[in-house]
Amino acid sequence: MGVQLKSSSLSPTVDHILDSRRHNSCLTLDAVPKFACRVKYLNLLLLSAMPGCCFCEGMALSRLLLLVLVAELAAASSDVGFVFDGFTGEANLSLNGYAEVTSEGLLKLTNFTPEMTGHAFYPSPINFKNATDGRPISFSTTFVFAIVPVYPNMSGHGIAFALAPSKELPGSMPSQYLGLFSKSDNGQASNHVVAVELDTVKSVDFADINANHVGIDVNDLKSVNASPVAYFDSREGVLKSLQLISGEPMQVWVDYDGGEMKLGVMVAPLNKPKPQVPLVSFTINLSSIVLDEMYVGMSAATGAATGCHYILGWSFGLNRDAPPLDLSKLPKLPRQGSPTKRSTEVLAIELTLAAIILLLISTAAVILIIRRRKKFAEMHEDWELEYGPHRFSYKDLYRATKGFDEQNLLGVGGFGRVYKGVLPTSKMEIAVKKISHDSKQGMREFISEIVSMGRLRHRNLVQLLGYCRRQGELLLVYDYITNGSLDR
Incomplete structure (x- = not known):
């Protein structure tokens, strides 16, 4: 649930201010949310101060009161903060792209869709400059995130916390641009963007x-x-060292000291204390980069490699420490x-099943080949070569x-069964007689006689074309004669 610590009301026009002075009416400072407008209002009060008005009695009192109000106003203008211990449907955020708040209360910046961006920004603008001297104002933020990849060691492209002049970042690109910039405006001073990136892909173009x-x-x-991502234990x-795409929640702290103009970033696993020394820091005068009004938020992007980018909780404080997150409520x-582990386990199971299926198919193929060869196996001996x-x-x-089909059966004799057939190559009609034999004794002489008979040609003899021998079976091949008989 998000809690807004400070808000502002509608701003009146200058005409309304002057009109209130003419009628000796009081216009409260709460009606002037923007710091610059409130300063103009105070100046108008100072210039239009009149004895007997409801705001002051005399110039001296007016000046004194104005000084007090300026001090209070300066403090109030920098008193901005919010905290989200998880997100709900009532979360006060401006979402863009593929960003969404899930039913579980997670801020999901991207899903597994490739080449997409997601933005989530706090909807109200924030002034990061001191209106009196233009110096940058300190701020602090912390958030808990998790990047869940599709496959281990492969995800894209990362998350960025950003100060930007727009909540939508129009024209920003996915992939290595992290939804912050485009190819045409990257590196332009007119961007007015300061960001802390949690990058999961090495981009050579950006060194x-x-x-x-x-x-x-x-x-x-x-x-x-x-x-490199790490924390000091x-x-x-x-x-x-820490892995951004581990799928585990981690906490980030970003602190900016407006006095020293130093920005520091710290990272640690969830439930670990905030590191005392920044992992990475840089001295920068924010007032030279940002505009008078800026937005704070998150951006994430996917490329060819994808991943879900989650924000579990987020808090922000201007001119003070960010409110602590209640980790128990995240x-x-x-x-x-376990998403990464699950992906690994599913992949291992799929590979194992694929290997088993491949083994079964290979075994079945081998068995089929062996059976086929056995089915058509024949007996060959050296003496048969002639x-x-x-x-x-x-x-x-x-x-x-046709596999000695019963439909091709011509008859059954004392020595076996006779089948009609057509040779597949020559299309010659034949009659095949299957004769069973249990012994090899005399087989050579018997074959010799068969071959000798095959050489004979006579009109009263059925032409014997040849033979085939299998284990326990002899097949005689005759020329097929219509209405003839091989038993005579």
């Missing part, structure tokens, strides 16, 4: 140091200072803390008789 860094950007995505006394990520021209392959005979 990125790596694909996991925090950078400070001023009107340009070539960071003025950057560092004070308990162990060591610097520990919404949970979908299947908290009878080669008279030997038919079992596969040809099988195809010729």
